[in-house]
Amino acid sequence: xxxxxxxxxxxxxxxxxxxxxxxxxxxxxxxxxxxxxxxxxxxxxxxxxxxxxxxxxxxxxxxxxxxxxxxxxxxxxxxxxxxxxxxxxxxxxxxxxxxxxxxxxxxxxxxxxx
Amino acid sequence: xxxxxxxxxxxxxxxxxxxxxxxxxxxxxxxxxxxxxxxxxxxxxxxxxxxxxxxxxxxxxxxxxxxxxxxxxxxxxxxxxxxxxxxxxxxxxxxxxxxxxxxxxxxxxxxx
Numbered sequence: 001x002x003x004x005x006x007x008x009x010x011x012x013x014x015x016x017x018x019x020x021x022x023x024x025x026x027x028x029x030x031x032x033x034x035x036x037x038x039x040x041x042x043x044x045x046x047x048x049x050x051x052x053x054x055x056x057x058x059x060x061x062x063x064x065x066x067x068x069x070x071x072x073x074x075x076x077x078x079x080x081x082x083x084x085x086x087x088x089x090x091x092x093x094x095x096x097x098x099x100x101x102x103x104x105x106x107x108x109x110x111x112x113x114x
Numbered sequence: 115x116x117x118x119x120x121x122x123x124x125x126x127x128x129x130x131x132x133x134x135x136x137x138x139x140x141x142x143x144x145x146x147x148x149x150x151x152x153x154x155x156x157x158x159x160x161x162x163x164x165x166x167x168x169x170x171x172x173x174x175x176x177x178x179x180x181x182x183x184x185x186x187x188x189x190x191x192x193x194x195x196x197x198x199x200x201x202x203x204x205x206x207x208x209x210x211x212x213x214x215x216x217x218x219x220x221x222x223x224x225x226x
Contacts, residue, residue: 004157033213042120042202042216043158056213091157093214101146101165101206103214105157 002027004094004106005074012112019079019086021109025094032075033093033103034067043091049075082113117141120203120217129226133190137203137217140184144205144215147179149188152200152219161201162188193224 005024013019025032030050035043048056049069060067064082069075079086089110093103120137127133135149146165150158162177164170164186170177176189186205190197200219206212 035214035216040122040218042118042218043204043214045213045215048213059213102148102160102163104160105150107157110155 004029004092004104006090006092006106006109008109009107010110010112012114013082014114015083016081019082019111021077021079021090021092021111023075023077023092023094023106025075025092026104028096029094029104030097031095032069033095034075034077035091035093035105037089037091037108039088046077079111082111084113087111087113115140117215118203118205118217121220122218124221124223126223126225127193129193129195129224131193131224133193133197133222133224135188135190135201135203135220135222137186137205138184139186139205139215141205141207141215142181142184143207145208146206147177147186148204148214149175149177150202150204152202154199158202193222195224195226198223 032049034046037043045059047060047067064080066078089108091108093105095103118139149162152158164177167179167181174191178187200221202219203217204214
């Protein structure tokens with residue numbers, strides 16, 4: 001049973017480019033969460049999605065960031081016009097549809113903005 | 115003030131020691147409490163998960179929650195060098211599907 005998958009594992013972008021991060025949840029999981037981890041800081045919640053719905057985006061920056069979880073395919077976190085401050089590790093977690101509060105994390109995507 | 119406070123360490127102990135890791139929190143709505151282990155440049159791995167107050171044991175690991183003091187602990191018995199990692203506490207409110215709030219993590223090193 002494959003765990004949460006994220007790709008790419010490492011992503012380098014120049015300032016002003018777009019970054020697309022992908023997350024495939026564990027089999028049978030329909031809830032997806034995105035978190036960001038800055039150096040020497042804990043994980044910060046960004047957004048919570050179910051299939052075709054954004055449930056909670058209270059942690060998302062108001063501009064340049066967007067997320068989706070389409071009916072088919074992985075969840076996508078999109079960062080437009082990246083700046084150096086976006087450099088961080090971005091983690092995706094998933095949980096089952098009902099009955100469990102546990103969240104299982106992927107290996108993360110490390111974004112470096114030059 | 116942060117919602118969840120955790121001493122960043124580093125904490126260095128000899129092999130075989132009992133390790134105590136702690137977090138305090140301010141939000142009384144938190145009901146679910148978790149401990150994650152994160153190795154360098156890897157994703158967090160769920161170690162323990164507790165609902166409300168009480169103790170939970172799994173092998174060498176024991177998690178304790180004291181909601182009256184807003185204080186949670188993770189104990190590691192017979193610590194091993196392979197336990198060297200960053201330990202993150204995390205918590206969430208009611209409703210199983212909602213965001214986790216994390217501590218900053220405690221870096222643990224177990225020496226031979």
